[in-house]
Amino acid sequence: MNKKMNNKKSSPVxxxxxxxxxxxxxxxxxxxxxxAKIEREHQHPATEGSESESRNKLGxxxxxxxxxxxxxxxxQRLHDTPFSWAEYIVLxxxxxxxxGPVILNALKKIVRGQYFDENFLMTIxxxxxxxxxxxxxxxxxxxxxxxGEYLQDRAVQHSRRSITxxxxxxxxxxxxxxxxxxxxxxxxxxxxxxVGQVIIIKPGEKVPLDGDVIEGTSFVDTSxxxxxxxxxxxxxxxxxxxxxxxxxxxxxxxxxxxxxxSSVARILRLVETASERKAPTELFITKxxxxxxxxxVGAAVLIAVIPPLVLPGAAFSQWLYRSLVLLVIxxxxxxxxxxxxxxxGGIGAASKNGILVKGANYIDALAEADTxxxxxxxxxxxxxFQVTEIAARNGVAPEKLLAAAAGAEIYSNHPIAQxxxxxxxxxxxxEATGDEVQNYREIPAQGxxxxxxxxxxxxxxxxxxxxxxxxxxxxxxxxxxVYVAIDGIYAGYxxxxxxxxxxxxxxxxxxxxxxxxxxVMLSGDNKAVVEKVSRELGLDSYFAExxxxxxxxxxxxxxxxIKDRHSRKLVFVGDGINxxxxxxxxxxxxxMGGLGSDAVxxxxxxxxxxxxxxxxxxxxEIARRTRHIVRQNIYxxxxxxxxFIILGTFGVASIWEAVFxxxxxxxxxxxxxxxxxxxxNVFVEKYQR
Numbered sequence: 001m002n003k004k005m006n007n008k009k010s011s012p013v014x015x016x017x018x019x020x021x022x023x024x025x026x027x028x029x030x031x032x033x034x035x036a037k038i039e040r041e042h043q044h045p046a047t048e049g050s051e052s053e054s055r056n057k058l059g060x061x062x063x064x065x066x067x068x069x070x071x072x073x074x075x076q077r078l079h080d081t082p083f084s085w086a087e088y089i090v091l092x093x094x095x096x097x098x099x100g101p102v103i104l105n106a107l108k109k110i111v112r113g114q115y116f117d118e119n120f121l122m123t124i125x126x127x128x129x130x131x132x133x134x135x136x137x138x139x140x141x142x143x144x145x146x147x148g149e150y151l152q153d154r155a156v157q158h159s160r161r162s163i164t165x166x167x168x169x170x171x172x173x174x175x176x177x178x179x180x181x182x183x184x185x186x187x188x189x190x191x192x193x194x195v196g197q198v199i200i201i202k203p204g205e206k207v208p209l210d211g212d213v214i215e216g217t218s219f220v221d222t223s224x225x226x227x228x229x230x231x232x233x234x235x236x237x238x239x240x241x242x243x244x245x246x247x248x249x250x251x252x253x254x255x256x257x258x259x260x261x262s263s264v265a266r267i268l269r270l271v272e273t274a275s276e277r278k279a280p281t282e283l284f285i286t287k288x289x290x291x292x293x294x295x296x297v298g299a300a301v302l303i304a305v306i307p308p309l310v311l312p313g314a315a316f317s318q319w320l321y322r323s324l325v326l327l328v329i330x331x332x333x334x335x336x337x338x339x340x341x342x343x344x345g346g347i348g349a350a351s352k353n354g355i356l357v358k359g360a361n362y363i364d365a366l367a368e369a370d371t372x373x374x375x376x377x378x379x380x381x382x383x384x385f386q387v388t389e390i391a392a393r394n395g396v397a398p399e400k401l402l403a404a405a406a407g408a409e410i411y412s413n414h415p416i417a418q419x420x421x422x423x424x425x426x427x428x429x430x431e432a433t434g435d436e437v438q439n440y441r442e443i444p445a446q447g448x449x450x451x452x453x454x455x456x457x458x459x460x461x462x463x464x465x466x467x468x469x470x471x472x473x474x475x476x477x478x479x480x481x482v483y484v485a486i487d488g489i490y491a492g493y494x495x496x497x498x499x500x501x502x503x504x505x506x507x508x509x510x511x512x513x514x515x516x517x518x519x520v521m522l523s524g525d526n527k528a529v530v531e532k533v534s535r536e537l538g539l540d541s542y543f544a545e546x547x548x549x550x551x552x553x554x555x556x557x558x559x560x561x562i563k564d565r566h567s568r569k570l571v572f573v574g575d576g577i578n579x580x581x582x583x584x585x586x587x588x589x590x591x592m593g594g595l596g597s598d599a600v601x602x603x604x605x606x607x608x609x610x611x612x613x614x615x616x617x618x619x620x621e622i623a624r625r626t627r628h629i630v631r632q633n634i635y636x637x638x639x640x641x642x643x644f645i646i647l648g649t650f651g652v653a654s655i656w657e658a659v660f661x662x663x664x665x666x667x668x669x670x671x672x673x674x675x676x677x678x679x680x681n682v683f684v685e686k687y688q689r
Contacts, residue, residue, distance in 0.1 A: 198253065366624075369620050371558055379592045382499045
């Protein structure tokens with residue numbers, strides 16, 4: 001049962017230690033010069049050095065621009081002179097100032113056997129222009145190319161900001177309680193803390209490691225992990241996760257995981273490997289460029305050589321100029337930069353809002369979601385049993401019914417018993433105690449018998465009441481029913497059920513608005529409960545009383561149903577360890593509540609960090625916007641280049657138009673690609689409200 005989109009591709013191990021750099025965006029950029037450029041930015045994000053380099057680049061552009069304008073004046077005044085030292089000195093200085101790095105990169109690539117990249121094309125085109133005494137055009141190409149590179153740098157930095165922000169959630173230190181002297185606290189690196197040791201988290205500090213709160217109460221900011229801006233309360237006995245920020249009280253935490261397995265390290269590892277998995281569109285463009293660039297270079301050579309040989313009166317310099325125009329136009333930089341940048345922006349928009357997409361291929365797959373299959377417990381419902389109905393009978397007060405049941409269940413650790421005792425505490429403000437409970441006896445698979453405050457109480461299922469020959473009603477309700485009898489008389493029943501998540505209905509509604517054809521729920525729960533949840537949420541279908549292997553079989557059946565529909569995908573959303581097999585089997589596996597099971601997160605292709613199903617609709621919306629913008633860039637780049645190639649071949653377009661076709665389109669495409677991040681933020685805000 002291999003994944004269809006090679007999501008299990010191996011990747012370098014990522015250790016989230018101090019000074020670690022995120023490397024993943026590099027792998028998606030096939031334009032060598034652009035990749036090198038982003039590598040430099042990636043290694044030093046938002047540092048003074050990178051800002052200084054950016055300012056220096058802008059300074060070179062300004063100086064070259066002044067020299068260019070001066071050279072243009074010389075060129076206009078001396079246009080009848082075949083050669084002018086002043087013109088050459090001024091324009092060649094400008095040319096080398098902005099074109100030197102391009103020429104140097106081209107030579108390095110040639111040594112390594114890489115010929116057909118943008119550096120090679122720009123060097124050949126501008127060198128030819130100088131040879132035919134078109135110095136202004138040569139300088140103009142390099143100057144505007146440098147301007148394009150500078151603006152492109154700024155756009156790339158903007159689109160990458162959400163990813164580089166993740167570096168800030170890395171904790172720098174942990175306040176370790178000294179084992180020798182519990183009153184002493186010393187600062188250590190998070191990697192040095194071992195499982196079982198105790199750390200102190202002060203107000204305003206980042207939580208360095210996952211653990212359990214053993215002392216203190218506070219509100220923590222979880223936005224770095226989940227994208228949710230509302231603070232979450234934590235108190236003694238609850239789990240706290242690395243990457244959160246302690247906002248108020250002093251917390252004492254017992255560490256439960258080493259740093260390499262902590263939540264923050266896991267998130268960084270997921271994001272670090274995300275862009276290593278390319279979308280089908282990226283793979284196509286890579287193959288396309290491998291053929292496109294050599295063909296265009298060959299065409300340029302033919303245009304320069306053949307017409308002067310076969311056409312009467314054709315000047316070699318004229319056709320050479322046209323071939324140089326074609327070379328400038330042919331650079332595929334707009335495609336090779338903007339497309340992966342678009343996907344990277346989509347991944348960034350998702351991650352900033354608590355949705356981790358493990359690869360650009362899953363961006364494309366999410367955009368084609370046709371059927372969404374949900375697990376029930378913990379995904380669409382809270383997975384916490386609660387008393388939802390107290391139905392008293394035969395004159396017994398509801399309070400007395402609940403008290404009798406809570407007393408009978410006092411020694412049971414079953415989740416149903418715990419929910420009854422919790423309801424009693426909520427109603428009365430007091431804990432149920434065993435002081436007045438005698439003759440406690442558990443009856444396997446039936447319930448409990450006990451003397452509570454001098455009264456014999458039976459609490460259990462229908463079989464227990466039948467066994468004791470107590471007349472009662474048959475309850476046809478959704479949920480688990482606990483029948484209660486007091487002194488042999490039927491006193492009523494209590495319904496315990498799992499609550500539907502607050503945003504579950506909104507999630508289903510939004511998915512249908514997005515055009516998802518089929519929404520399905522799979523559950524191991526009984527049919528009555530599953531049917532009730534399905535009806536309340538407006539799901540298209542449901543399947544109940546399924547084992548984990550039955551879920552896999554059912555997903556395979558659903559996939560066969562959509563197989564005939566071109567480019568349609570099945571999404572499965574689950575949260576538990578038992579969901580890992582079916583998450584692996586589906587086209588796109590989504591883990592709900594990404595701070596939960598390690599197994600399900602490892603198996604999933606998309607991780608929703610917040611335990612909210614509505615985030616899936618947000619993920620699909622971001623994916624579709626991303627793919628739409630990527631396609632816009634493809635159509636823009638190819639159509640403009642094709643148009644100017646035709647004009648250049650027939651001598652209508654000059655190198656100035658060629659510069660626009662290359663640099664201008666690249667800038668437009670990059671800025672358009674950066675919209676994937678901006679639009680993603682706007683959309684997800686609706687779900688946070």
